Amino acid sequence: MDFAVICRRGNIAIECDNLKSHRSPQQRARDRRKDAFLWRLGWTVVRLPEHVITSNLLGCISRIQTEARALGGPCEQ
Numbered sequence: 001m002d003f004a005v006i007c008r009r010g011n012i013a014i015e016c017d018n019l020k021s022h023r024s025p026q027q028r029a030r031d032r033r034k035d036a037f038l039w040r041l042g043w044t045v046v047r048l049p050e051h052v053i054t055s056n057l058l059g060c061i062s063r064i065q066t067e068a069r070a071l072g073g074p075c076e077q
Helices: 025-040 050-055 057-070
Strands: 003-007 008-019 043-048
Touching: 003 057, 008 025, 008 050, 008 057, 025 043, 043 050, 043 057, 050 057
Parallel strands: 008 043
Antiparallel strands: 003 008
């Protein structure tokens, strides 16, 4: 995972996917297996395509914030 947000009632795995690396059917299958593995461990997976990050960064941040709030907010260290 590229980033992790540790929340009070769960964790968020953030994956930033660029088109070049995530285009092939093999890579997409690998991503699905990775997502399923993380879900089984109780993680929420947020995949953010590169073109969405570059065109709508605030929307990406908002999506992560929404997921974090649903999990009780980030843990404070």
